[in-house]
Amino acid sequence: MIAVVDYDAGNLTSVGRALAHLGQKYVITRNHDEIMGADRVVFPGVGAAASAMESLRRYGLADVLKRVLASGRPLLGICLGTQIITGYSEEGSVPCLDLIPGRVRAFPLAMTEDGGRPLKIPHMGWNTVVVRKPHPVLQDMEEGDAFYFVHGYYPEPENREHILATTAYGIDFVSAMGFENLVATQFHPEKSGEPGLRLLDHFCRWEGRP
Numbered sequence: 001m002i003a004v005v006d007y008d009a010g011n012l013t014s015v016g017r018a019l020a021h022l023g024q025k026y027v028i029t030r031n032h033d034e035i036m037g038a039d040r041v042v043f044p045g046v047g048a049a050a051s052a053m054e055s056l057r058r059y060g061l062a063d064v065l066k067r068v069l070a071s072g073r074p075l076l077g078i079c080l081g082t083q084i085i086t087g088y089s090e091e092g093s094v095p096c097l098d099l100i101p102g103r104v105r106a107f108p109l110a111m112t113e114d115g116g117r118p119l120k121i122p123h124m125g126w127n128t129v130v131v132r133k134p135h136p137v138l139q140d141m142e143e144g145d146a147f148y149f150v151h152g153y154y155p156e157p158e159n160r161e162h163i164l165a166t167t168a169y170g171i172d173f174v175s176a177m178g179f180e181n182l183v184a185t186q187f188h189p190e191k192s193g194e195p196g197l198r199l200l201d202h203f204c205r206w207e208g209r210p
Contacts, residue, residue: 001025001026001027001037001038001039002019002024002025002026002027002038002039002040002041002042002204003026003027003029003034003035003037003038003040003041003042004016004019004026004027004028004029004041004042004044005029005030005035005041005042005043005044005061005065005081006028006029006030007030007045007052007055007056007059007061008051008055009044009045009046009047009051009052009055009080009081010045010046010047011044011045011046011078011079011188011190012028012044014188014190014191015042015044015078015190016028017190018189018190018196018197018200019042019200019204021197022197022200022201022204024204026042030059030061032060032061032064035061035064035068036064036067036068036071038073039073039074040073040074040075040076040203040204040206041065041068041073041074041075041076042075042076042078042081042203043065043075043076043077043078043081043085044077044078044079044080044081044190045078045079045080045081045084046079046080046150047080048080048091048092049080049083049084049089049091049092049094049096049104049153050089050091050092050094052080052084053084053094053095053096053097056084056097062097065085065097065099066097066099069099069180069181069182071181072180072181072208073181073208074181074183074203074206074207074208075181075182075183075208076137076182076183076184076185076203077182077183077184077185078184078185078188078189078190079150079151079185079186079187079188081184082155082177082184082185082186083096083104083151083153083154083155083186084096084097084104085097085098085099085100085155085182085184086098086099086100086101086102086103086104086155086156086157087101087102087103088103088104089103089104089153090103090104090105090106090153091104091106091152091153099179099182100155100157100162100177100179100182100184101157101158101159102155102156102157102158102159102162103155103156104153104154104155104156105153105154105156106152106153107121107122107123107152107153107154107169107170107171107173108170108171109121111169111170111171112170113170119169119170121152122150122151122152123149123150123151123152123169124149124150125148125149126146126147126148126149126192127146127147127149127167127168127169127187128143128144128145128146128147128167128168129141129145129146129147129165129166129167129175129176129187130165130166130167130168131164131165131176132163132164132165132166133161133163133164133165133178135164135176135178135183136202136206136209137178137183137199137202137203137206138164138165138176138199138202139202140198140202141165141195141198141199142195145195146192146195147175147185147187147188147189147192147195147196148187148188148191148192148196149167149169149175149186149187149188150188151186154173154174154175154186155174155177155184155186156173156174157174157177162177162178162179163176163177164176164177164178164183165185167186167187173186174186175187180208181208181209183203183206185199
C-alpha cells in the first residue's frame with residue numbers, strides 16, 4: 001500500500017490516478033497510523049511553502065514524515081513536497097522540514113533565453129531533465145524525455161551529492177534530488193505522460209536504497 005499524504009496542498013487526485021494506472025493500491029490520507037503503516041509514501045503538493053508548513057504542523061505530519069524517513073521506507077517528494085523537505089524556503093521566509101539540508105530559492109526576475117527573449121516566471125510547461133547521478137528511480141530516463149513543471153522556486157541542497165538531476169530554464173536548477181530512502185522531483189511525474197509513469201513505476205518497485 002502507498003500512502004499519499006494529504007495536507008491540503010492539492011494535486012492528490014492526479015497522483016492517485018497515476019498510481020491506479022500502474023495497478024498500485026494507494027490511500028490518500030493524513031492519518032498518522034495509515035502513513036506509518038504504508039510500504040511507501042508519496043508527498044506531493046502545489047501552493048505556497050508557508051501555508052503548507054502551517055498545515056503540516058496543524059495535522060502533526062511534520063514529525064510523521066521525519067519518522068518515515070528514519071524508518072527506511074521509500075519516500076517520494078513532488079513539486080512543493082520537494083521544496084519543503086529542505087531546511088528553509090525564500091517563499092515566505094519559512095523554516096521547512098530539513099529532511100535534506102538546503103534551501104529553496106526564487107528564480108531571478110530577469111531571466112532570458114537564447115536570443116534575449118524574456119522567460120516567464122513561474123516556469124510552467126514541459127522541459128527536459130538531465131540526470132547527474134544514477135538512481136534507481138531515474139533509471140531508463142532517455143535523452144529528450146520531457147516532464148511537466150509549474151513553479152517559481154527551486155530546491156538547492158547543501159550537499160551536491162544529493163543532486164540527482166538538473167534542468168535548464170534561464171539557469172541550471174536542481175530538478176531532482178535524493179538522500180538514502182528519499183527521492184524528490186521538482187517536476188510532476190504524475191502529469192508527465194509515459195516518462196513520468198516510468199519514474200513512478202520505478203519508485204513503486206524501489207526498496208529505498210540508492
